[in-house]
Amino acid sequence: PNWVTGIILATFTAMVILGGIKSIAKVTQILVPFMIIIYITAASVILLMKISVIPQIFVLIFKHAFTPTAAVGGFLGATVMHAMRMGVSKGVFSNESGLGSAPIAAAAAKTxxxxxxxxxxxxxTFIDTLVVCTMTGLVLILSGLWTYGPELKGAKLTAMAFGKFLPGGIGEFIVTLTLIFFAYSTILGWCYYGEKSIEYLFKERAVKIYRVVFVIFVAVGTFLKLETVWRLSDIMNGLMAFPNLVALVGLSAIVVSETNKYYYKRQK
Known part of the structure; x- marks a missing residue:
């Protein structure tokens, strides 16, 4: 039930950001890279099993990426514009390119x-998009399950696709487990981004209030429909991207200057 998921997820989130239990965060830092390796390994096994078909899959991708309508099933009636919009929005959601969020974590690094x-x-961005997402997309197309219609999508589609090639429930288990840890680590990461933003705007006194509100919204989020979550994410990403991209253009001269200095020092 949604309310059980909400309580469990909110509790584990609160244990880290409210209770200060750092051990869970440390475990997550260990498990997430481990789960990425497991996921990539599973996808690699599937792709190697069907390596002779991979060239045909790429032909299918390019063919239907540049035609007004797509193949069959779930993509019926899709246009190039719709495909590009979905691709860009989900790509940005996945790798956070241009949002200005990743630099918050990068700024905390000692370098x-x-x-x-x-x-x-x-x-x-390279690992997330060109490696993980590409491998996932290839497995989905290889499975043929994407032709079943719009009712089969998201995590369910991915789990069933992996399960088709890795029998005994192994495929579904790998996808489900990796999804849990990826989702949980993402929640903690975005909480950190929000904390730093709140701290910058309202100083440290507002951080505790923000943490409580964040935990509440984690629980509330489990009751929202997936389509609603995607739409809210797209809107919020757009609101973040616009001012950040303007700032990037305005600061581009500094970026170029600092980059040139860095490579000049390396060559000496």
Whole structure:
């Protein structure tokens, strides 16, 4: 039931951000990279099993990416504009490119040079989008389950796709477990982003209030429909991206200058 999920998720979140139990956060830091390895390994096994079909899959992707309508089933009637809008919005949701959120975490890192840290942070987008998301997309297409219609989507679609190639419930278990840890670590990460933003705007006195409100919304979020969550996410991402992109353009000269200095020092 949703209320059980909400209570459990809010409790574990509160234990970290309200109770100050750092051990859970430390465990998460260990488990998340481990789960990424497990997920990539599982996807790699599936792709190797069907490696002879991979070229045809890429042909299918490019064919239906540049045609007015898509293949069948769940993509019936989709236009290029709709596909691009969904792709961009979900891509931004996944890798946070241009939102200005990742620099908050990067700023906390102890590094002698901001350019060096920026280069390290750029690997996030590469791993997330070009590795994890691409492998997931290939597995989904290989499974053929995407033709079943719009009722089969999201985590359920991914779990069933992995389960089709990894029998005995292994595929579903891997997807479900990784999703739980990814979701939980994401909640903690965005809580940190919010804390730093609140601290900047209203100083430390407002942080405790923010934490309580955050935990409440974690519980409330479990009662929202998935479509509502996606729409809210797209709206909020847009509100974050616009001022951040304007700032990036305005500060681009500084970025270029600092980058040139960094590479000049490395060449000496």
């Amino acid at each position: 002698p040079n901001p350019v060096k840290q920026a280069l390290v942070s750029m690997t996030q």
